[in-house]
Structure formats: structure tokens, C-alpha cells
Amino acid sequence: MSHFSMIEARPLPGKKSRSISWRSREGRSVIYQIVAILSALALVALLVRNTLTNMRLRGIQSGYDFLFQPFGFDISETVIEYAHNSSYFVAFAIGMLNTLKVAVIGIVLATVLGVLVGVGRFSANFLVRKICYAYVEFFRNVPVYLQLLIWYLVFTEMLPDLDQAWQAGHFFLSKNGVSFPWPVWQLGQTLALIGVVLGLVFAMVYRRMARAHFDRTGHTRPVWAVSLAVTLALAVLGWLVGGAPNEWDLPKKGDFQIEDGGAFSPEFMALLCGLVFYTASFIAEVVRSGIASVSLGQHEASASLGLSKSQSMRLVVLPQALRVIIPPLTSQYLNLTKNSSLAVAIGYPELVSIANTTLNQTGRAIEALSIVMLVYLTLSLLTSALMNWFNASAAIQER
């Protein structure tokens, strides 16, 4: 009879050596990191030292005190009040608002055009398909800066002079830009706007309730129709309560310019057209690849349920494609915003253009550029955060 004895347990592994040595992987990684950080710090220190020496030698002043001195230049387009003796600070604020103005309008228009073209590439109609393809290939393969210059040429030289401005109703188009009627802002408009906001809040609540109702009973409720009706009704109500103002600020042809009304300058129009047509070609590709990523089975399944082609696109394909579309779409929005900086070449007073004037006027290159970079970085981070939030709401819901 043999006697089995248990094998002795292995000894507890020794405590990992915490000493930093070249022999262990951890030790090396600590050393690498220390070296990396030190060299980064040394580089920064060297640059700062060089810069300070150079600035002292060349007699360049530094500091942000210039922000409170008068800007001293006319700004052709201002969203907020600007007087001739307003400070650099106000000028920068105007530049930033102008950037935001073109970016927001541009993003909306580019998204609409891009989605139309992207969906158009799946059209059953041969001509629609090919025209969308040609559009994408052409606008994607020419530098946006060149397109901007061409649009600028179109808006400043090829359109008719003021006295022969193209006119359609109360809309004018000429070398002086685009003019359009704009309501005279009164209490009624404000209340109508409040009505719209309330309507949108109602729509969100109602949609949630309808979804809960659907989950409980399986009956759908007309979400869109009801939301639209309530929003419109609230807007009209606000307008009526505010005294139903119906005064319009109509543009009129004057001797030197189109007076009154709302107006977009040729610079703004050139920038907007350039950015929208360029970015839309990229958005179209993003949308196309998103739709192509939805498996054929989904198309077939929705067809066998009897959905029409547009219904299956709207209800089945696009919601799934959205997951693929949103991240690259975010990059396109950021690109559009950043590309608006090219306006410095055509004289639209956005942020970089103001900074450029500042730089030439005061010589404070570091300060002016640091403000620009800070603003763009903030904008980028905000847009990303917003789109990430939207992305999370579109992401696949898994158990």
C-alpha cells in the first residue's frame, strides 16, 4: 500500500520588487516616462526662454492689456454693437460671433444638402444617382480655399451691379449681397418665439408619453401631427397676445446700397456657399457609407413588411445607419467650423481675420493666436460633447 503525500504548496510569490531598475519591465517603463516628461518640460522651458530673450531683444511688448485699448478699425459685419472706439475685446467677441454665425448656418445647410445627396446615391433613378456621384467627386477633390475664392469672384464680380440687381419679390441679389425681408421685432415676435419653445418642450414630453403608451398597449399615437399642431398653435397664440404685429422691414433699392431689411454681405455668402458645398460632399459620403453598412436583410425585411422604399429608408435603414454616421459627421462639423477661418482671405471679419488685424497692429502674435486657439479648442470640445451625447442616444440598446 502506497502512501500518497500531498505535494507541498508553492510558496507565496515574493512581493514584486518596487525598486526602479533597468532590468524589470516596470522599472524601464518608469524610467522612459520620467525621461519623456523631463524632455517635454525641457523643450517647453527652452522655447519660453528663447521667446523671452527674442522679445526683449526686439523690444516686443507682451501681455493682454491691449485687449482694453480701442480697436480703431471698421468691422464690416457686426452681430453686436460696435463703435469706432470699441476695444479689441469687443472686436474679438464680434469675430467669434461671426464665426459662430457662419458655422451654425453652414452646419444646418451642409447637413440638409449632404443627406439629400448621400441618400440620392441610392435612388432608383439613374440620373439622380449619377448627378449625386458627380457632385461628390467634383466638390470633394478641389481645395475648399480655391472654391471659396471662386465663390467670392462670383459674388463680387459676376453678379449684376446694384442698379441692375436681380429682384424676386422683396428679395435682392447683386454685387452688394443678398437682401431679404425681416420682421420688425416687437413683443408679438418674442411671445411667438416663447410659444415655439413651449411647444417643443410639450412635443418632447408628449413623445415620451406616446412611447410609454405604445410600449404598454401597442397602439401608436400621432406624435408628429400633434406636436406640430400644438407648437404652431402656441406660436400663433403668443403672436396674437403680443398684439399681432405684422410690420415687415422690407429692403428697398437706394442710391448706393439696398437699404433696410435683413442682408447677407457678399463675403458672408461666398464663405457660406464655399463651406456648405464642400462639406456637403463629405457628409454625403458619410451618409452613403452609413446606409451601405445596414445589411441587405434589413431592406428585404422591410420590403416584405410592405413598407415603401421611402418608408423603409426613414423607419428602418436611417435609424440604424445613424450609429455609423454620427462620429464622422461630428468631424465634418468641426472641419466646417475650422475651415471658416479661411475667410481671412476674402475679408469676412471672423475670429482669425480679427486676430490677423490685431497681430499686424500690435505685434502681439502670441497673445492673438492664443486667443484664437483657445476659442477653437473650446468650440471643438463643446461640439464633440454635444455630438457624443447625441451619439449615446442613437447607440444600439442592448440588454
Added chain:
Amino acid sequence: MTTVFKSTEARPMPGRSTGPVAWLRANLFSSLGNSLMSLALLAVCLWALVSSLDWAVLQAVFGSNLQACNDARGAGACWGVISEKGRLIVMGRYPEIEHWRPVIATALMLGVVVISCMPRFWNKALPLIWAVMLAVYFVLMKGGFFGLTEVDTDQWGGLPLTVMLTVISMTLAFPLAIFVALGRRSNMPAIRTLCTLYVELVRGVPLITVLFMASFMLPLFMPEGVKIDVLVRVVVGITLFSGAYMAEVIRGGLQALPKGQTEAAATLGLSYWQTQRMIVLPQALATVVPSIMNTFIGLFKDTSLVTIVSLYELTGALGLALNSDADWRPFKIEAYLFITFIYFAFCFAMSRYSLWIEERTAVSKVR
């Protein structure tokens, strides 16, 4: 009782599904709405075709005849501006008698880029070919050797400058991007943070601000007395910019690689750098070749911005050629169309290549 069986009538032959009529029916006139849309689009296309043909060919002036051009203004294009100014637009400020030098140098550079794009040339001799090409390129462009007159870099311009900025910045950005991409995936927090900071800071700002920085701030950063050529500064700026974008592309390729590959390399006893060099990078880079091409195309287009910091590449040379000459300035749109065509031809060729390589890699994935 007998039952008489009668066969049912044969079904009618299905309509033709091939041939021009069937094609038209399926692709253009499948429904009433579709037919109306097709007709409207056809009309618009025809109108656009006829009027652009009329403007660009029938009514156009082709010789460099200013009088004829001015007469045709408004009705037809004046392509004479290209025969008159084309050389200036394509070559920029480079001295006219030396134009053969940038032509040969650029052709050489493009040739090497083209063979680098062909998988059959991807071997150990390629880096050597690049080194030789770059040496010959700079000798030809800059001169000062072999009896060639010296041409300062501020005289370089036009298409050669566009090509050079793209190719050089890309070549420099590539290794930088590889290291940054590896750094972002490293498990050393400090290095990861530094790389992430670099990428996010650069991608968050427009290229113009980077170029402004290169042209106004880099001189301040340099030690006292050191002066750097503006061309070099701009190349540094563009390299840092495109390096950040390319690092993200390469990071995507690294992420797509299954973990088993590095684990297998570890069991073979390969060190970190051996693993990256022989196992990880070849596979990761091959999967992202199309995206790298996209970065390349983007870079080629973005070089047009160096005009803003006063370097006269293709777009800048055009402004230089026409703004100084009041006679020909009215025909700017024709000149713009001309360089639009050049940019389009280059970018379209590159995007076709990218598609081709994508199909090729797709073939290699089929088992």
C-alpha cells in the same frame, strides 16, 4: 365517366429584362414621379451642357489675344489667359530660363511617389530610391552645385511647390505619426498623455493658425541669431498638423489588429520593438492604406493655404500672375477653372488609387 384534362394556358413570356428599353424603364421611368423627375433632370443637364459648351468652346477665344478676349467678355471664355499666363501660374516666381529644373525635379518626385504606390515595388530598395530622389531634387531646385545657378527658396512656386510641400510633409509626418500612434496605445500613462495632448491640441485648431504660428512664432522660439527659411517653417507646421491626423488613422489600424497577434509574438519571445516592426505595423498599416491616402489628398488640397502666409504655390501663383496685370485680371475665372482642373486631376487620381488598393486588400481577406 371520363374526365378530360385540359392543360392551363401557358403564362405569358415575362417582359424583357435586358436591352435598352428595359434599362430605360427600370432606371429612368419606373413610376410617374420618377419619369417626371428624369425629364426635369434631363432638361437641366442638357441646358447646362449646351450653355457651358457654348461658353467654353463655341464662343471662346483660345489664342492669347487680349482684344478678342475683351470682345468676347460675357459671352465666351477667354482661354488665352492660360496660354499667356499659364507658365507663370504653374511655375510661380521661379526664374523663367531655369524652368526645366523644377519640371525635371517634380517629374522625378512624382515618378518615385507613383512607384511607391505600387505594391510590387515595396521592398528594401525603396528607401534608398527615396534618398537619391530627394538629393537630386534639392540639388536641381536649389542649385549652387554643378554650375547650376542658385535659386532661393522664396522663388520657388507653383505646382512644384504644391507637390513638394505635400510629399515632404507627408514623408516627415509618417514616422512621427507612427510613434505618436504607438504612444497613444502604450501602457505608460505619461507617454500616453503627452501623445493624446499633442493630437487633440493640433486637431482642435484650424490649419491656418498653425501656419500663422509657423510664420510668426517659430522665429521667436529659435535661439538668438538662428534664422530659419520660411519654407522650412511652413513644412514644419504642415508636418506637425498632418502628423496628428495621420496618427489617428494609424491608431485605428492598430486597434483593428486582433490581440492574438501580439500575444503570439510574445510567445515567440519577440521584444516590444521587434513585435511592432515585424508583426503589428505591417498589418496595421496595410489595413489603413485607404485612409492614409485620404490624409494625403487632404494634405495636397490644404497646401493651397500657404498662400495666406505668402508662399506662392499653385493658388498663390495664380493670384500673383493675375493681380499684377490689369489687362488679364478680368479673366480670373478661366484661370481658376484651369487650376481647379489640375487639383481635381491629382486628387481624383489619388482617390481612384485608394479605391483600387481597398479592393486589393479586400481580396486578400477572402479565405
